[in-house]
Structures are given as C-alpha cells and as structure tokens.
Amino acid sequence: MKANPQDRAGFMQRINLIWVSVAFGLIYWFLEALREVIVYEKGTLLQRLFAVGTIGFWMRLLVVLVLVLFGVAAQSHRDRFETHKKEQDFLDSHRPSMVWVGLGFSALYWMLESVRDYFLFDNLSLLEQIFIPEMLVFWMRIMAICIMLLFSVYAQNLIDARKKMELALRETNQRLQELDRLKSEFLSTVSHELRTPIAIMREGVSLCMDKGVGPLNEVQTKLLSDTLSSIDRLNRLVTDLLDLSRIEEGKLKLRKSVIDMCQLANKMYEAYKVQAKMKNIHLNLALKDCPVKIYADEDKVMQIFNNLLSNAFRFTNDGGSITLHVINKGSAIQCAVEDTGIGISQDNIKKLFSKFEQVGRVHGPGYKGTGLGLAICKGLVKKHGGKIWAESKMSKGSKFIFELKKAPFPKILIVDDEPSIIEIIREFLKEDGYRLLEAHNGYEAVNLATQEKPAMIVLDMKLPGMNGYEIVGRLKQDMRTKDIPLIVISAFDVDQEKLSHPDEQAAYPVITKPFDRETLRGRIRSILIE
Amino acid sequence: MALSKILIVEDEIEFANMMKIRLELSGYKITMATDTQSGVDAVFNEEFNLLILDLMMPGGGGFALLEQIKDYREKRPLPVVFVTGKTITSEVQAMIGAFQVSALFTKPYDPAEFIQTIKSLAQISD
Structure with missing residues (x-):
C-alpha cells in the first residue's frame, strides 16, 4: 500500500489521541498492579486477586476500560465532524474536548485513590499522611497526571494548528484553482467569439484593398492598409492569448514525432530569407553534427523558432546579422537565435519570459508584438521538458537559447513470421528514428509487449501457434498492455467483432496484404503522433 | 464555359457575403445557405463542385451536414472545405480525416x- 505524506499525516492525527490514552492507561495499570502484588503479597494469586485490598486494582481496570472506550468514542465523534462541511466551526467550539477528557479522568482517579489512601492510613492525621513515605506514590501519581495533562494540551494544540493550516491551505488552493479555471475558460470563449468579427473586418477591408469592388484613391488605400495591419495585430493577440491559455490550462497536447533539428533550422532559414534580404540583415545558419534527431512536436518547435526569429528581426537594425544555432549536447539539443540587435539590460532579462512584458517596445508604425511570444515559448519548451533562457549585452546583441532533452525514441513491436515483411518495416522505421522490437510468434509477442511496453504493435494475423485473435485477446486482458495501439496486417478479412474488446467500440486499423509501404508508414506515423 | 458552382453554408451572413463576393470575383457561381438543414437541401437540389462549411452552425454544424450527405458523396465526389473560428482540437482533426475534408481554414x-x-x-471546367 502506498501512503502519500498527506494520508500518513491524517492517519497519525486520527489515531494518536486514542493511543496516548490507551498507552498511558495500560502503563499505569501495570505499574499499579505490580505495586498491588508487592503490597498484598500474602496468599495465593487467586486469593490476592479477590482480597479486599485488590478492589483498587479492579476499579483501576474498570476506569482504564472506560477511558479507552471513551477515547474511542470521542475520537470517532470528532472524526465524524471533521469530515463535515462546517469543520472549522466545529473545531473552534469543541477544541478543548480532549483536554477535558484527560482532566476529568485524572481528577476522578485522583479522588478515588485519595479516598482509598485515606482508609489505608487512617491512624494518621491528614497532614501526617501527606508526608509519610507511602504517600510517595500519591505524589508520583499527581506528577504523572500533571505530565499527562501538559502533554495532552500540547498535543491538542499541535493538532489543531496543523488542522487549521491544512484547512486554510486547501480552501485557498481550491479558490485559486477555480479562479484560474474561470480565467482560462473566459479567455478561450472570448477569443473564439472575437475571431468571427475579426474575420469579417479583415475580409471586408482586404476585399476593398484588392480593388475587386472598385478603385481606391491614395488616402483610402493608406487608411485601409493601416486598418488591416491593426486587425492583424488584434488577431495575433487573440491567437497568442488562446495559445497561452491552452498551455496554462494544460490542454495543449504535443504531437511528437522524430524530427531532425538541422532540417527544421534549414526550413526556418528558407522561410526568413526573403525578409532578411528586405531588411538588409545577414541571416546565418550554424549547424553542427547534423543530423540531430529528437522526439518532439515539430509544429511547436517551429512556433518557438518563429517567435524568437520575429523578435530578432524586430530588434536588429540594417546591416546587422541573425544566426540560427543547433548544437548537439549529447543528452540534449541546444538551439539558439542570436542577433546583433539593440540588446537587453540585465534587469529586463529577468522579466522577459513573463506575460505582457514588452521590453524595448518599438514605437511608431510597423509590426507590433503581443508581449506574449516569449511566455508562449517558455510554455512550449517546458511542455517538452526543456528550458529556455536569454543572454544579452546592451547594444551588442542578444542570444535566446532553448534546450530540449533527448527523450528515448518510441519502440514499436513488429509481430510477423515472414522475415521479408519485417525487413520492409524495419527499413522505414529506422529512417524515421523509431526503435524496433521483433517477435516471430505469439509467445514472443506477448512477452515483449509486457516487458518492453512498446508505443505501438504491428501485428500479422496469421502466425504459427497462437493466432492474431488470441494474441489480441491476451494483450487486452493484461493491464500493462491493454492500452497499446495496434495495427493489424492481414491477407484475409478481419473479424473486427472477434478482435475488439467488448467494452471498446473502436475498430483496429487493418492493412490488407499485399500492402503499400507508404500506407503502413503513414498509418504508423499518424497513430504515434496522437 | 460552365461556371464551377460552390455552396457556402455559414450562419454568419456578413462573412458568408464577403466570401461570396471574393469567390465571384474569381469566377465562381455561389449559392448560400445559413443553417445545416437548408445546406443539406441545397446539396440534394443542385449539383455543386465544392462545399464550404462552417464547423458550428444552428442545426448541428458542418459535420452533421456531412453525415447527412454521406451516401450522396459516395456516389459523386464533392470536395469539402471548412472555415471555422474554433480552435482545432485533436477530435476535430480526427473528424476531418474521417469525413475526408480537403482543407481547413481558421x-x-x-x-x-x-x-x-x-x-x-x-x-473551372471548359
């Protein structure tokens, strides 16, 4: 059984008041019992047990039992109320209850003992009785009661304080989560609602500007072009807000595949070449150890590059240069966009990746940022399990670096007894960067699937020994393998009903033999990306 | 020269009008419908070369429309383009694959x- 720290804390709190009283009661009881035997040592054990003097022993036993029962009852009473909604109110009004239990019991016990002591030593005056050696036990008892009382008050205070703190934390946490959810929900609803009017404005203005609905004079053209660029800016803001809210809500799902970072950097270079020429900026590529393969979401990595590059272009002047770096660091890949632009001060570097922090905002006309680009970059990099940071020197330039960890590429299990088919699949999977597991019969397949937990299984239905239906049946019964996606290869019609689990509606993708290499490749890719 | 005919099914009439103007400038003949059912009716009444659909509309939206004309499209190929204000989720992606939607614009x-x-x-055919 796994116990998380919270469960353990709750368990300790629940149980310790009962056990404190039980343990104390038992120790006391044994000590007293020992004393009884020593004091009344005449007669057999049976005689001693029913001697007049032993009545104290029985009373004590009774009291201990009452104490234990009472402790259990009080604790379960408390437990019941603690789960109640008005926990806080209950805690406030019933706080001293356990203290009073201890106090009440102690006072009762003390009185009973005193009465008994009085009868035992009745030839002495009360004052004399207090100071005779036999009264040592009485004083010890008083001391023990005091210690117990102090201890229970202290323990109760500790528990109360922790309870209160936990309660307050939980409430704050809930409130914050609720607020955050509302904010994100509001943001995404509003953004969707904004898109249609933006689309109408944009389409109307651009129809006029395309002069399809009539000629325009110079002033009209200028006014419409300014309007269009503002509409585009508004649209960027909405898109960025939506992106960010999806990242923050955790709704963003990465569609990972094996990509070559060098190839991707090249793509970015091609996309920005024209813009660089127009602005008279030297755009360079600095790639090392190509190809550099990584398992990541290509679109999202491109989005990171796009954000960093558009920033670099905005803050680099004519004649400057921008360099795209890709460095293979062994266990990670470092990518960077370096410019010779205006630079960022040390104070501002810290604020860069926060929302709506526009450091060195460009005034006047031209392309305007949304102040969300770097926050989105940070979110996307984090989602990949990487980190992003910036280095800069004022008026020398800036370098934005992000590092993505090289996660192991997914494994794919191929189950087929024909070596030629395995060979075809092996060839293109190697090209795509996936790791391959091979099984030639059902037993191997089931064993490998449970041990290696592949990301996908490609299964030929016709196999010697255990056939395809049996293999699927076994895989679906095992908790460890039942969620692994399957592609079925068969020369015959596949009985989907026989294949699928009764709880599942979805049919498995079937590739019929003879199959087209690219069809299978496409199927595998699309399933892995999901 | 026979004009290529396009059916636009879009509940935002202003936006539909603008698409109509733009497409007519490129030489297409446009028919418009503003909800799912009248879109389905239009498909059955007239032969079109292309459908432009909104994802969310009164009466079910683009996918509901495609569901209703499924048999029709099996007999006669009819390419479909979606234009939507909604963010494209993986569910939408999957539906697009299932209904053989040719293109999607946000x-x-x-x-x-x-x-x-x-x-x-x-x-545009001759």
Whole structure:
C-alpha cells in the first residue's frame, strides 16, 4: 500500500489521541498492579486477586476500560465532524474536548485513590499522611497526571494548528484553482467569439484593398492598409492569448514525432530569407553534427523558432546579422537565435519570459508584438521538458537559447513470421528514428509487449501457434498492455467483432496484404503522433 | 464555359457575403445557405463542385451536414472545405480525416491562400 505524506499525516492525527490514552492507561495499570502484588503479597494469586485490598486494582481496570472506550468514542465523534462541511466551526467550539477528557479522568482517579489512601492510613492525621513515605506514590501519581495533562494540551494544540493550516491551505488552493479555471475558460470563449468579427473586418477591408469592388484613391488605400495591419495585430493577440491559455490550462497536447533539428533550422532559414534580404540583415545558419534527431512536436518547435526569429528581426537594425544555432549536447539539443540587435539590460532579462512584458517596445508604425511570444515559448519548451533562457549585452546583441532533452525514441513491436515483411518495416522505421522490437510468434509477442511496453504493435494475423485473435485477446486482458495501439496486417478479412474488446467500440486499423509501404508508414506515423 | 458552382453554408451572413463576393470575383457561381438543414437541401437540389462549411452552425454544424450527405458523396465526389473560428482540437482533426475534408481554414483566413486552395479543388471546367 502506498501512503502519500498527506494520508500518513491524517492517519497519525486520527489515531494518536486514542493511543496516548490507551498507552498511558495500560502503563499505569501495570505499574499499579505490580505495586498491588508487592503490597498484598500474602496468599495465593487467586486469593490476592479477590482480597479486599485488590478492589483498587479492579476499579483501576474498570476506569482504564472506560477511558479507552471513551477515547474511542470521542475520537470517532470528532472524526465524524471533521469530515463535515462546517469543520472549522466545529473545531473552534469543541477544541478543548480532549483536554477535558484527560482532566476529568485524572481528577476522578485522583479522588478515588485519595479516598482509598485515606482508609489505608487512617491512624494518621491528614497532614501526617501527606508526608509519610507511602504517600510517595500519591505524589508520583499527581506528577504523572500533571505530565499527562501538559502533554495532552500540547498535543491538542499541535493538532489543531496543523488542522487549521491544512484547512486554510486547501480552501485557498481550491479558490485559486477555480479562479484560474474561470480565467482560462473566459479567455478561450472570448477569443473564439472575437475571431468571427475579426474575420469579417479583415475580409471586408482586404476585399476593398484588392480593388475587386472598385478603385481606391491614395488616402483610402493608406487608411485601409493601416486598418488591416491593426486587425492583424488584434488577431495575433487573440491567437497568442488562446495559445497561452491552452498551455496554462494544460490542454495543449504535443504531437511528437522524430524530427531532425538541422532540417527544421534549414526550413526556418528558407522561410526568413526573403525578409532578411528586405531588411538588409545577414541571416546565418550554424549547424553542427547534423543530423540531430529528437522526439518532439515539430509544429511547436517551429512556433518557438518563429517567435524568437520575429523578435530578432524586430530588434536588429540594417546591416546587422541573425544566426540560427543547433548544437548537439549529447543528452540534449541546444538551439539558439542570436542577433546583433539593440540588446537587453540585465534587469529586463529577468522579466522577459513573463506575460505582457514588452521590453524595448518599438514605437511608431510597423509590426507590433503581443508581449506574449516569449511566455508562449517558455510554455512550449517546458511542455517538452526543456528550458529556455536569454543572454544579452546592451547594444551588442542578444542570444535566446532553448534546450530540449533527448527523450528515448518510441519502440514499436513488429509481430510477423515472414522475415521479408519485417525487413520492409524495419527499413522505414529506422529512417524515421523509431526503435524496433521483433517477435516471430505469439509467445514472443506477448512477452515483449509486457516487458518492453512498446508505443505501438504491428501485428500479422496469421502466425504459427497462437493466432492474431488470441494474441489480441491476451494483450487486452493484461493491464500493462491493454492500452497499446495496434495495427493489424492481414491477407484475409478481419473479424473486427472477434478482435475488439467488448467494452471498446473502436475498430483496429487493418492493412490488407499485399500492402503499400507508404500506407503502413503513414498509418504508423499518424497513430504515434496522437 | 460552365461556371464551377460552390455552396457556402455559414450562419454568419456578413462573412458568408464577403466570401461570396471574393469567390465571384474569381469566377465562381455561389449559392448560400445559413443553417445545416437548408445546406443539406441545397446539396440534394443542385449539383455543386465544392462545399464550404462552417464547423458550428444552428442545426448541428458542418459535420452533421456531412453525415447527412454521406451516401450522396459516395456516389459523386464533392470536395469539402471548412472555415471555422474554433480552435482545432485533436477530435476535430480526427473528424476531418474521417469525413475526408480537403482543407481547413481558421478565421480570419489569408485570402490568397484561400483562393489558391479553392482553385485547386474546384477547377473551372471548359
């Protein structure tokens, strides 16, 4: 059984008041019992047990039992109320209850003992009785009661304080989560609602500007072009807000595949070449150890590059240069966009990746940022399990670096007894960067699937020994393998009903033999990306 | 020269009108419908070369419409383009694959890219 720290804390709190009283009661009881035997040592054990003097022993036993029962009852009473909604109110009004239990019991016990002591030593005056050696036990008892009382008050205070703190934390946490959810929900609803009017404005203005609905004079053209660029800016803001809210809500799902970072950097270079020429900026590529393969979401990595590059272009002047770096660091890949632009001060570097922090905002006309680009970059990099940071020197330039960890590429299990088919699949999977597991019969397949937990299984239905239906049946019964996606290869019609689990509606993708290499490749890719 | 005919099913009438103007400038003949059912009726009444659909509309939206004309499309190929203000989730992606939607644009679209796609899907025949 796994116990998380919270469960353990709750368990300790629940149980310790009962056990404190039980343990104390038992120790006391044994000590007293020992004393009884020593004091009344005449007669057999049976005689001693029913001697007049032993009545104290029985009373004590009774009291201990009452104490234990009472402790259990009080604790379960408390437990019941603690789960109640008005926990806080209950805690406030019933706080001293356990203290009073201890106090009440102690006072009762003390009185009973005193009465008994009085009868035992009745030839002495009360004052004399207090100071005779036999009264040592009485004083010890008083001391023990005091210690117990102090201890229970202290323990109760500790528990109360922790309870209160936990309660307050939980409430704050809930409130914050609720607020955050509302904010994100509001943001995404509003953004969707904004898109249609933006689309109408944009389409109307651009129809006029395309002069399809009539000629325009110079002033009209200028006014419409300014309007269009503002509409585009508004649209960027909405898109960025939506992106960010999806990242923050955790709704963003990465569609990972094996990509070559060098190839991707090249793509970015091609996309920005024209813009660089127009602005008279030297755009360079600095790639090392190509190809550099990584398992990541290509679109999202491109989005990171796009954000960093558009920033670099905005803050680099004519004649400057921008360099795209890709460095293979062994266990990670470092990518960077370096410019010779205006630079960022040390104070501002810290604020860069926060929302709506526009450091060195460009005034006047031209392309305007949304102040969300770097926050989105940070979110996307984090989602990949990487980190992003910036280095800069004022008026020398800036370098934005992000590092993505090289996660192991997914494994794919191929189950087929024909070596030629395995060979075809092996060839293109190697090209795509996936790791391959091979099984030639059902037993191997089931064993490998449970041990290696592949990301996908490609299964030929016709196999010697255990056939395809049996293999699927076994895989679906095992908790460890039942969620692994399957592609079925068969020369015959596949009985989907026989294949699928009764709880599942979805049919498995079937590739019929003879199959087209690219069809299978496409199927595998699309399933892995999901 | 027979004009290529396009059916636009879109509940935002202003936006539908603008798409109509733009497509007519490129030489297409446009028919418009503003809800799912009248879109289905239009498909059954007239032969079109292309459908432009909104994802969310009164009466079910684009996918509901495609569901109703499924048999029709099996007999006669009819390319479909979606234009939507909604963010594309993986569920939508999956549906797009299942219904063989040729292209998907989020609002606001890039006019040049839009016209280019339409041209490649609904070639003006002689």
